[in-house]
Amino acid sequence: MTTPADRPYIFINSAMSADGKLSTFERKQVKISGKADFERVDELRAGTDAIMVGIGTVLADDPSLTVKSEQRRQARIAAGKEENPVRIIVDSNARTPLDADIFKKGKGKKIIVVSKSAPSDKISALSEMPETKIIVADSANSGHVNLEEMAVQLKNEGISRLMVEGGATLNYGLISAGIADEIRIFVGNLIIGGKTAPTFADGDGFSEENLKKLTLESAEQIEDGILLTWKVGNE
């Protein structure tokens, strides 16, 4: 297993409903956070080297993943950094649309992480997008990105602190690979419901003997929700 010395420190930040859902059964983006929580997220983004999402989130939400506050962008520039952290998509089959907002909004480097099975025409089109690098992380030729291999390669790209903003499948993948160090969940004051709606961690799920244990670091009320910060036990 890798340690934070071989890979970036990885923390997941998500917003979920009181019943644990990230969005609706239609997989449409829901505003769970209020103004104060979105400010907190922007501050977190500004303080990281990179922000990552899965391709499911790109196809559902088309996020830009930029730092929204001009003041925070200027502070990054003053510190000798790009105005936005590196924006990363985990995209085994190179399905990222060429007109995605990540390419249209905000300056800075983008990384698309693909598997060896990704179609070469899609890879070459993506690699021609401005400030965009393709990383292949699939030495076993499994057809899926190997998240541990990816993390080591990202460290070699100079990324030491990585913020993950979902979605449900990627969250589970990182936790089950033992490479999520910290989880921050804003629990908002709404119920979404729906047995097919994405939850904080989907994937295959853990069996009872393999349940992932967390250590609570803090619980803080923000407006009508609560922010829970947990360390993940990866031993």
Ligand SMILES: NC(=O)C1=CN([C@@H]2O[C@H](COP(=O)(O)OP(=O)(O)OC[C@H]3O[C@@H](n4cnc5c(N)ncnc54)[C@H](O)[C@@H]3O)[C@@H](O)[C@H]2O)C=CC1
């Ligand atoms: N409320 C919140 O904070 C957030 C909500 N969302 C919601 O979550 C939903 C999207 O979640 P998902 O569909 O689960 O997509 P996802 O964003 O988790 O992406 C899943 C994809 O990641 C790729 N991937 C490649 N290798 C992987 C690996 N080894 N392990 C895991 N994933 C790997 C696969 O192509 C997989 O299909 C949307 O409805 C979106 O609105 C997304 C982000 C944050």
Ligand SMILES: Nc1nc(O)c(N)c(N[C@@H]2O[C@H](COP(=O)(O)O)[C@@H](O)[C@H]2O)n1
């Ligand atoms: N923190 C948080 N609260 C919510 O209520 C949300 N719906 C999300 N979603 C995440 O934010 C991304 C959008 O980013 P941009 O505004 O386009 O920069 C979205 O894709 C989710 O990852 N997050």
